[in-house]
Amino acid sequence: MRGRTLLIGTRASALAMAQSGLVAAMIEKATGLATELVSVRTEGDDVRIPLSSPPRPGAFAARLRDVLVAGEVDVAVHSFKDLPFAPVEGLSVVAIPPRAVARDALVSRAGIGLDALAEGSRVGTSSPRRAAALTRRRPDLRIVPIRGNVDTRVRKVRDGVVDAAVLAAAGLNRLGRGAEITELIDPAVLVPAPAQGALAVEMRCDHPWAAAVAHLDDPDSRLRVVAERQVLSGVQATCTTAIGAYCQFTGSSLGLIAELSDHRGVEHAHVELRTTLGDDRLGDATRLGERVAAKLMGRA
Numbered sequence: 001m002r003g004r005t006l007l008i009g010t011r012a013s014a015l016a017m018a019q020s021g022l023v024a025a026m027i028e029k030a031t032g033l034a035t036e037l038v039s040v041r042t043e044g045d046d047v048r049i050p051l052s053s054p055p056r057p058g059a060f061a062a063r064l065r066d067v068l069v070a071g072e073v074d075v076a077v078h079s080f081k082d083l084p085f086a087p088v089e090g091l092s093v094v095a096i097p098p099r100a101v102a103r104d105a106l107v108s109r110a111g112i113g114l115d116a117l118a119e120g121s122r123v124g125t126s127s128p129r130r131a132a133a134l135t136r137r138r139p140d141l142r143i144v145p146i147r148g149n150v151d152t153r154v155r156k157v158r159d160g161v162v163d164a165a166v167l168a169a170a171g172l173n174r175l176g177r178g179a180e181i182t183e184l185i186d187p188a189v190l191v192p193a194p195a196q197g198a199l200a201v202e203m204r205c206d207h208p209w210a211a212a213v214a215h216l217d218d219p220d221s222r223l224r225v226v227a228e229r230q231v232l233s234g235v236q237a238t239c240t241t242a243i244g245a246y247c248q249f250t251g252s253s254l255g256l257i258a259e260l261s262d263h264r265g266v267e268h269a270h271v272e273l274r275t276t277l278g279d280d281r282l283g284d285a286t287r288l289g290e291r292v293a294a295k296l297m298g299r300a
C-alpha cells in the first residue's frame with residue numbers, strides 16, 4: 001500500500017468504471033482511506049478477437065488478477081459472473097457488496113416485452129445461455145450475435161440493426177440506462193447467469209487492509225452467489241456453456257433454479273431445489289449448488 005491511498009484496479013469500460021467507482025465510495029466510507037482507480041486493459045476488452053474464437057476463459061479477469069498478485073494495485077473489482085471458479089493462490093474475494101437485480105433485461109425498439117415481439121424479430125445476444133432460453137420460449141425469433149459494450153448494444157437496438165437485445169439489468173442500471181429496459185425477464189423463463197448482478201472485491205489475503213474492506217460484505221448476497229457458482233463448478237462450465245443459476249433467499253430457506261442447454265436450446269435440463277438453512281449457512285448453500293449440479297448432469 002502506498003501511504004493511505006488504496007489503488008483499485010478496474011477494467012476501462014464504462015460499466016467497469018461505474019462499478020469500481022461504487023466500490024471505491026463504499027471502501028472510503030468503511031475505512032476512511034482514500035482510493036484511486038487504476039484502469040487495466042484486459043484481453044476480454046479486445047473486440048478484434050472474432051466471435052468464432054472467443055477470448056480465453058476468464059479473459060476479463062485474468063490480467064486484473066495478475067496486477068493484483070504483483071502488488072501493482074491493492075484491490076480488484078470484478079463483475080462476479082465474469083470471474084472463473086478456480087481460486088488464485090494468495091487472493092481472496094474479501095467482499096461481495098449487496099447484490100443488484102440479477103435478472104436479464106429486454107431492450108426492444110418497439111418498447112414491448114418478449115412475448116409481444118413480432119414473429120421473426122431479430123434479437124441480439126452472443127450469450128449461449130440467453131440464445132438457448134430465448135429460442136425455447138420463442139422458436140420463431142432470429143438470434144443475432146452482437147458484441148461490444150452496453151452502450152454499443154443498446155445503440156444497435158436504437159439503430160434498428162436488431163429489434164431487441166438482452167442484457168443484464170444490473171449493467172444497464174449501473175450505467176443510468178435503466179429507462180431503456182422494456183421487460184425484466186422472469187428468471188423461470190431466462191435463468192440469469194450465476195452471480196449476475198453481483199460484484200467481487202478481491203484482495204491479496206495478506207493485505208493489511210483486507211479485513212477492513214471485508215466489512216463491505218453482504219452475507220445474504222454471498223450465500224446466493226456461493227450456491228449459484230457451485231453449480232458452475234459442478235457442471236465444469238466454461239464461458240461458452242449455456243448455464244444459468246439463480247438463487248432466492250427467503251430468510252430460513254434457499255431456493256435454487258438452474259438450467260443447462262445445448263447451443264440451440266433444444267436439449268436442456270432444468271432443475272429446481274430448495275434447502276432449509278441450518279447453522280452452517282455457507283455449507284448449506286454449497287451443498288445445494290452441488291446437488292443441483294449433479295441433477296443437471298443426470299447423476300442424481
Ligand SMILES: NCc1[nH]cc(CCC(=O)O)c1CC(=O)O
Pocket residue numbers: 079080081082166167168170171195196197198199
Ligand atoms: N459479460 C459482460 C458483463 N459482465 C457483467 C455484466 C453486467 C453486470 C453484472 O451482471 O453484474 C455484463 C454485461 C451484460 O451481461 O449485459
